[in-house]
Amino acid sequence: MSSKYDVLVIGGGNAALCAAIAARRGGASVLVLEGAPKFYRGGNTRHTRNMRCAHDAATEILTGPYTEEEFWEDLLRVTGGKTDEELARHMIRESKDILNWIVEQGVRWQPSLGGTLSLGRTNSFFLGGGRAMLNALYLTAERLGVDVEYDAEVTDLVIEDGMFLAARLKRPIKGETEIRATSLVAAAGGFEANIEWLKQYWGEAADNFLIRGTPYNRGSILKMLLDKGVQEVGDPTQCHAVAIDARAPKFDGGIITRHDSVVFGIVVNKHAQRFYDEGEDIWPKRYAIWGRLVAAQPDQIAYIIFDSTVVTSFMPTLFPPIAGQSVAELAGKLELDPAALEKTITEFNAAVRPGTFDHTILDDCVTEGITPPKTHWARKIETPPYLAYPVRPGITFTYLGTRVTKEARMLMADGKPSANMFAAGEIMAGNVLGKGYAAGMGMTIGSVFGRIAGREAARHAKN
């Protein structure tokens, strides 16, 4: 490994590889430092499956147009206005070209997967999933002559007056070293796997969080940059959380531990009490709120409870539901108070009004006279066996990041742009995504800003 590169990319996911490829295509020598071992390379990208790009007409795999304006409206809605309009519109415009550019880097598309038809018009799916996408990007990067190091933990960044000079590196076999580069692209993700950091905002509750990605998403680069004078963006206390099976591993359970059966039953906490309207909204919005809701419950645990009539209404699950022939038996298996659970279900059943069930729309099946109500899809839970999934908050990503310009250039705390530091991906997602989420947007941010950051970093290095 030569000691000086034109462009140093820290991180190994979609944004990092797009940056590395774009920089290399721009004529720069490029080193990618991935902190994880090869198998776990790519951070959250390995668990993704699609990307949201604007397009003016249907394509081979997209069922219809998705205009820039519509994309912008969707972004505005999910973020509740917490976004940088100029940056966001720029990203959306660039996303149109990414749809083709990413294919030129070896990534292959396929139509939306079974069970995700609602995304068929807006989102392009990676053939073989996120790890297949990563594999393609790595093969392309290596073919172009990008150097890649795994297990490469960056321990310090040497930054003077907003100017990156070098990165200090600890490697398990080759030991410590310092790498100098003319430009830096930081694409090392958020801090969702850093429980201690999460505890600063969530307290001891964070011990009960499950992390959907690898244990390597510790946010150490983000922290170094913020500590060294880069301006921060996004709410540090917030993270994207969904309800995932409580039996999932602490880290890296990925997408298969999720549950989307909330609408087909009720959700109770450890006291066997309901705590939120299970029929509030349609997928995917409801999907994104339940992690947060469970996080607010005692011991950060909840139970989705339904009966045998709805088992085939949702996708098959990794972990089977826990079953009981009676409500009391189920309560026993869940270690809930049987009398309390029986009371909750009896009251719920008594409150259900007749209606025409249709889970694809906001139907007219509602409850009356209970708090909280279930405002859609309310049906009695009365056909044994009674079934349950225990769920906990599954943390996907964090919103805190480095502020950037349209050129993906980091801004320093004093408002001045950094001379040679660029950021892409989750580490700067908070610029456009102040809160909320819409499927595939993380990958859009990664590819669009990764490509911009790589291009600009190479341009700086070659000047």
Add this chain to the structure above:
Amino acid sequence: MHGTRILDEADRLMTVCNSCRYCEGLCAVFPAMEMRRAFSDGDLNYLANLCHSCGACYVDCQFSPPHEFNVNVPQTLAVARAESYAAYAWPQALSGAFARNGLVISIAAALSMAAFIFGFAVLNDRSVLFGVHTGPGAFYKLMPHNAMAALFSAAFLYAILALIMSVRAFWRDIGVPIGGRADGGSMFQAIRDAGELRYLHGGGVGCYNEDDRPTDRRKLYHHLTFYGFLLCFAATSVATLYHYLLAREAPYPVWDLPVVLGTLGGIGLIAGTVGLFVAKLRRAPELLDENRYGMDVGFIAMLFLTGLTGMLLLVLRETAAMGPLLALHLGAVFALFITMPYGKFVHGLYRFAALVRYAQERRSEAGT
């Protein structure tokens, strides 16, 4: 719970995969899986035989080892596939042949070739065995045509019977009701899918071999082997027609159809099997069912021997080596025939049946 450890594991994996579905665009296995929520033994054997072992789902899977979910679909289905060959073998008394298949095939081949050499030596005068014979009927100076035809017809018919019975058991077990037949459209689709090895392509880039760089080499080698085999079969069929319809006896001139077909087929068999063997040696072990190494290599070796002895016989048929070479070639072909129902040959039939079933399922799902 299923009958065997490997089916339990296949069931576990299909449950994992069915809750993920990222691989559904790679091949036929995952779309077929998605049509089910629970998996019977027959379902799992169907999926196992639908898998072409391209390896893409392993390389693309975020849960493959060392991940704790330990998802290795290609290897698990390879083991399940090999066990299904034994499970459906007819008669069941011979299913044990799959357990140490390399040994069984080697012994069958050795005995068969030895028997022909011994038979030729006992029945023929030394001067005939090592004599130079040319012109029509030359081969039959060593073994009368009717004896040859009777022996090989018997072996061939037995193989056909055993294969039909085996595939029938498989066909019933993968969910086709008794008497249920394949419709023409599904058959045609399956012939196309098998003929072009549509699912040995890693979703479009090729299959995975020794590393994470996909290629199309195994597909090429398999095409050479398979079409080489078909050409050799066609050569024999044409020769049989010549014999009975036109009363023209082998050996035929080098420009004549049976020899041209046989030569092309022989070259394909030799090049293809060598390629497949080398690819097998180099393939990443985590993708393979290594216990079945003998079965795979045994079949490759039988095809190679058939091709090689056939080509040598063509080149040296006007020399004194013709007699012994004819014995070797007939021995190899005889062994190939009688071991067909009890070796890797069956993979083609089960996979074809699975492809027909898949085409049927796709058509009924699409409502046509």
